[in-house]
Amino acid sequence: MNFLLPNEPGSAARRFFLSSAIWLLVGVIFGLIGAIEMVDPDLFPAHEHLTFGRMRPLHINILVFGFLMTAFFGGFLHVIPAVCRTKLISERLANFAVWFYNAIVVAALATLPFGLTQGREYAELIWGIDIAILAAVAVLIFLVFGTIARRTESLLYVSAWYIGGGLIWTFFVFAVGNVVWQAPHGSWMGIHDQILLWFYGHNVVGLVVTPQAIGLAYYIIPRATRTPIYSHSLSLIGFWMLIVMYTHTGTHHLLQAPVPQWLKVLSIVNSISLIVPVFAFLTNVWLPLKDRFSRVFRDVGAKMVFTGTIWYFIVCLQGPYHSLPSVQRVTHFTQWVIAHSHIALLGFGGFIAMGATYYILPIILKRDLYSRLLADFQYWLMLIGTLGIFLSLTFAGLIQGEAWLMGEVVYRVLPELKIYFVVRGIAGVMVVTGAVLFVINVLLTILRKTPPLPVEGSEAETEVAA
Amino acid sequence: MIHMNARIVGIGTAAILVLIFFAVVVTPRYTNPMADQPSMNHRARTAIEESGRDLYISLGCQYCHSQYIRRIDWDTGAERIAQAGDYVGEYAPQLGSSRNGPDLSQQGGEHTDDWHAAHFYNPRYTRPESFMPPFSYLTGTELAGITAYLQSLGGHMADQRVARQWQWRGQATAAYEAGADANIEWLHRNVPEGWLRVPNPYPITEASFLRGEVIYQRHCLGCHGPVGDGQGPAVRFIYPPPLNFTTLNRHGIEGGATGGMLYYQIMNGITGTAMPYFKRELESEKIWDVSNYVAKQFIGIVDANTEPRGIDAAFEPVDSAPVQVRGN
Known part of the structure; x- marks a missing residue:
């Protein structure tokens, strides 16, 4: 019982972080296999379970629902009690969530390679797994709001808005996006389904990953740099604009498809408006650092989280830009979009997830990271790797898009892409290597038996809100 | 200063989310009758x-x-x-x-x-x-x-x-099974008369020959084979099988032209067989180049730049005597 569901504070967060690191490694390996297949499709023996069409959804689902979500869960199981100045409502239930949620990711691993899919991008997981994810999210909602209800700190810090709100949005978006009442297809019929699917698909980034990542960044950057955020009003603007704007944007994935024109216009207008909540958040965490920027680099976790916010800046300027119809004439259907999703989920979400792991794990364990050097090395591998994937695929996408627009057929452009896919594969190797270092570092930090550090942790909690 | 609490965060934002969901997902579903009406082209699947x-x-x-x-x-x-x-x-x-x-x-x-x-x-x-x-x-x-x-x-x-494919497939199969000469005769018969009188208007230069080779390798080699004998790796799946260019030498048409015939068949494909049309992916010059390549490298009947030539294109070499190319 004490091994399965320990009551020790921080045990669930610790286990979520470890699962997250392992799922990162598993997920990027599938990504690398897919990347290699695009360079040399005959390298691996022709095998159903290894085929690109199976690797691609596996790669995405393991990384979004395995790596990112588990890291965020681990992060907020520590952050929510910290900002509420209380204990988690039930450590045992949180530990149950660890096992339950990991079983879900294993189930994804055991279904997607075998072609058990609902055939909807980002919503591939079959009905039973969808329901299990909803149940797991419900448990986490209970843990978060139960803990918030017991808070001794009267001011509810902005991290808690994003994390708590984000979980509720996750529940709703996931349930309707997967059409869970329509088993076993999990889909509407006809073109309507695509409008629903992209409402969901875009909000997997906007309302599932983004709020958790922002919530953690709002905690980690001010705390690590001992600098309060810039403005409470900006937090409010950023938070409310996110829920109002992000939710409208899904149809910008369908600008060239036969869906109602008014919906396309609405999605473009809101995509552009997204710049407001993005800059509200970035101003809030960046501006106070203007005279003390070097403090960011003291902690490798904070450095990664800060890098995640830079990726957020890039990805959220690029996103509104390529939701414009004139830009999409070139970029739609091309590798440009794949480049964009890599900096959103690996650059922004991934760097904050890894940074949160490195920042929070030593606080929970009350001892240093196993190796700061290893973590720094991983940081550069991941950074250059992500940049390599982003740039190579962006170039490939521009070549495709411009060629198609000028009347070139898809087949004729393929030889032009090869070198970019090679570069992407090399960048992928760097990311996989970084993931290996991450697993080693996290695992050894947890397993290592060293005496705890003297302070850091419970009573040293700083007032982060202005 | 506005104080946020759990109720605002949980219920307040969820209410906004549900409202927007109704606006951008449910409303279009029930106000877009066109999407529920099968198009003229729609049919149910078997x-x-x-x-x-x-x-x-x-x-x-x-x-x-x-x-x-x-x-x-x-x-x-x-x-x-x-x-x-x-x-x-x-x-x-x-x-x-x-x-x-x-x-x-x-x-x-x-x-x-x-x-x-x-x-x-x-x-x-x-x-x-x-x-x-x-x-x-x-x-x-x-x-x-x-x-x-x-x-x-x-x-x-x-x-x-699909119906058109099957219709032509019947004829193509019958022609193939009637023997090599009958097959070629059938193929020639189905090239519009005008094309049979057009020689390849462009001379074979070293550069155009190399371009033709690249096009052949990227588009043709899988079926017609690296040496043009119709023994590419796809051949064991395909019936009627791909044409063997190397034995066509004896099928020259008196007074006819190979260039125009090849051009037409590459552009248009041979519907009913595995030979696709290439007019979407190969522009005019590329088809003439690969036609010259096939004619020179595999068939051995070259009519490039022969009469009737019409007006010479501006880029053509003034001295268009045959250029020595690789493989000769």
């Missing part, structure tokens, strides 16, 4: 086609193949821009978000079943530059299902194209 669709979904084909043609498209299927009514009655329409291969929404009738068999076994057999995964592990039933699904894509227009 059981075997549905089984093929299940396989298409299960294999994840949508991650590289879209299923809607846009106003700005030129590639396969570009004759028909997608309509909302094309997807009526489909669960999880496979619109897709990425094109590493051609759009498939009008794929039906583009190719024959035997072309698909070779292409599925290893896509490089018919498309040497493709990076589509090989699907050699599909069983006969699975292959039949997914091929039937592909041939159904494009609704009534696809049905007409």
Whole structure:
């Protein structure tokens, strides 16, 4: 019982972080296999379970629902009690969530390679797994709001808005996006389904990953740099604009498809408006650092989280830009979009997830990271790797898009892409290597038996809100 | 200063989210009757086609193949821009978000079943530059299902194209089975008269020959083979088999031209056989270049730059005496 569901504070967060690191490694390996297949499709023996069409959804689902979500869960199981100045409502239930949620990711691993899919991008997981994810999210909602209800700190810090709100949005978006009442297809019929699917698909980034990542960044950057955020009003603007704007944007994935024109216009207008909540958040965490920027680099976790916010800046300027119809004439259907999703989920979400792991794990364990050097090395591998994937695929996408627009057929452009896919594969190797270092570092930090550090942790909690 | 609490965060934002969901997802569903009305081109699928669709979904084909043609498209299927009514009655329409291969929404009738068999076994057999995964592990039933699904894509227009493939296939097969001479005679008969009198208007230069070679390697080699003997890797899936260029020497038409004939057949394909049309992917000069390459390298009848030549194109070398090229 004490091994399965320990009551020790921080045990669930610790286990979520470890699962997250392992799922990162598993997920990027599938990504690398897919990347290699695009360079040399005959390298691996022709095998159903290894085929690109199976690797691609596996790669995405393991990384979004395995790596990112588990890291965020681990992060907020520590952050929510910290900002509420209380204990988690039930450590045992949180530990149950660890096992339950990991079983879900294993189930994804055991279904997607075998072609058990609902055939909807980002919503591939079959009905039973969808329901299990909803149940797991419900448990986490209970843990978060139960803990918030017991808070001794009267001011509810902005991290808690994003994390708590984000979980509720996750529940709703996931349930309707997967059409869970329509088993076993999990889909509407006809073109309507695509409008629903992209409402969901875009909000997997906007309302599932983004709020958790922002919530953690709002905690980690001010705390690590001992600098309060810039403005409470900006937090409010950023938070409310996110829920109002992000939710409208899904149809910008369908600008060239036969869906109602008014919906396309609405999605473009809101995509552009997204710049407001993005800059509200970035101003809030960046501006106070203007005279003390070097403090960011003291902690490798904070450095990664800060890098995640830079990726957020890039990805959220690029996103509104390529939701414009004139830009999409070139970029739609091309590798440009794949480049964009890599900096959103690996650059922004991934760097904050890894940074949160490195920042929070030593606080929970009350001892240093196993190796700061290893973590720094991983940081550069991941950074250059992500940049390599982003740039190579962006170039490939521009070549495709411009060629198609000028009347070139898809087949004729393929030889032009090869070198970019090679570069992407090399960048992928760097990311996989970084993931290996991450697993080693996290695992050894947890397993290592060293005496705890003297302070850091419970009573040293700083007032982060202005 | 506004104080946030759990109720505002949880219930307040959820209320906004639900409202917006109704605005941008539910409203369009119930205010867009066009999307519930089958388009003129729409037809229901048969059981075997549905089984093929299940396989298409299960294999994840949508991650590289879209299923809607846009106003700005030129590639396969570009004759028909997608309509909302094309997807009526489909669960999880496979619109897709990425094109590493051609759009498939009008794929039906583009190719024959035997072309698909070779292409599925290893896509490089018919498309040497493709990076589509090989699907050699599909069983006969699975292959039949997914091929039937592909041939159904494009609704009534696809049905007409498929019917046309089968109609020409009957003639092409009969001609092939009547023997080599009868086959060539049938092929010549089906080239419009005017083309038979047009020699290749462009001289073979070293540069144009090398270009023709590259085009041959990227488009033709899978079926016609590296040496033009019709023994490319796709040959064991294809019937009637690809033409062997190397024995055509004796089939020159008196007073006729090889260049124009080759040009026409490359441009237009030979519907009913695995020979596709190339007019979408090869522009005029590329077809003339590869025609010259095939004529010189494999057939041995070269009529490049012979009379009637009309007005010389501005780029042509003034002294167009045959240039020594590789392989001679």
